[in-house]
Amino acid sequence: MTMDRAVATAVASNPGLDELRRRAAAAAAIPSQVGTLPDPRLNLGAANLPVDTFALDQEPMTQLQIGVTQVFPFPGKLGLRREMAQAEADAAADSVDEARLRLVRDVRALWWELFYLDRAIETVERNRSLLRQLVDVARTKYEVGRGLQQDVLLAQVELSRLQDMALQIDGMRAMSVARFNALLARPAQTPVPMLRTVSSSELPVPPDAAKLQALAERGRPWLSQLRHQLDAAQSAQALARKEYVPDLGVTASYGWRDGNNADGSARADFASAMISISLPLFASRKQDQLVAQRGAERAAREQALADARNRVHADIAAALADYRRARDEMALFDDGILPQTAQAVESMLAGYQVNKVDFLTLVRTQVTLYNHELQRWRALSQAQQALATLTAAAGKETFDE
Secondary structure, eight states: OOHHHHHHHHHHHOHHHHHHHHHHHHHHTSHHHHTSOOOOEEEEEEESOOTTTOOTTSSTTOEEEEEEEEEEOOTTHHHHHHHHHHHHHHHHHHHHHHHHHHHHHHHHHHHHHHHHHHHHHHHHHHHHHHHHHHHHHHHHHHHTTSSOHHHHHHHHHHHHHHHHHHHHHHHHHHHHHHHHHHHTTOOTTOOOOOOSOOOGGGOOOOOOHHHHHHHHHHHOHHHHHHHHHHHHHHHHHHHHHHTTSOOEEEEEEEEEOOSBOTTSOBOOOEEEEEEEEOOOTTTTTTHHHHHHHHHHHHHHHHHHHHHHHHHHHHHHHHHHHHHHHHHHHHHHIIIIIHHHHHHHHHHHHHHHHTTSSOHHHHHHHHHHHHHHHHHHHHHHHHHHHHHHHHHHHTTOSOTTO
């Protein structure tokens, strides 16, 4: 399971991301709806129909009517509704990009966690093998009268501790595999074989905090989403102010009359036209409150954007500090601590075989080497996880984009 394959699988299969894609597609269909005139209404009726006979030719004013009514919102309302819906649709699209960034970040972080756990298991097994050799050496020395029985018992205790550590790591890996498979939309127990080696040169030197914050301002989908939501709130506020002015309704109808006039001529048909407007008679309880509501919503969006910007900057600073610390720590282990500790173990082993070093010192040095090896792998994993967090915080999947 390479990281690129894991990311591609998650992006293609994760149901949460697919849900947001579908929501964005639904939101994209709204602007054209709200920016179009209301559907006209067809009116059919009979006017002045006598109820004693229901005859169409009995009374001169009796007529069958057909008409059309169209409502015309006050100029500017349709445009504001379209702008508001479009801003919300753009925000929904940004939410998809933000969810993708976070999904990629989580997949990369868990991939490196699994990589570390696999290396930890290998390290434990290698050290168990070394301790078994030390047990054999201690037992041989004891059998020939040159060692102590307590040395054998001490080595066996350390072996048991390593066995306990292996059990704990296996449990941690099982939990991480379940979480990893959930992101990839696979059954929780699906095996996840990992790469065995990576190069330490894969840790790049990141840009400084100011450049990363500038990248986030331009490219972080979360900030773009909140800006679009603020645009939508501003359009909604402007639309609320226009609710004080009335909409216009226009009705045109045609009436057919049956029968003849007293002089024998056919009765003329009627044509009618009517205009109606809405009256904001309850402005204090409707329009005033709507304007206040939209103003509060716009202010809330402004504060949400400001808070998100502060959090993004803080996340960048924290992730950058974690990355630099872990990167420097790994370099320290590679260049100094591990080679020196390995030399110390070899020296201690040679000294123990000629009775110049006691067994307890040898075991402690070997355990120290084991701990340093685990810390080195942990530092690599933490550096890569911090890098994944850092790139996502800056609005990117990798710094190579």
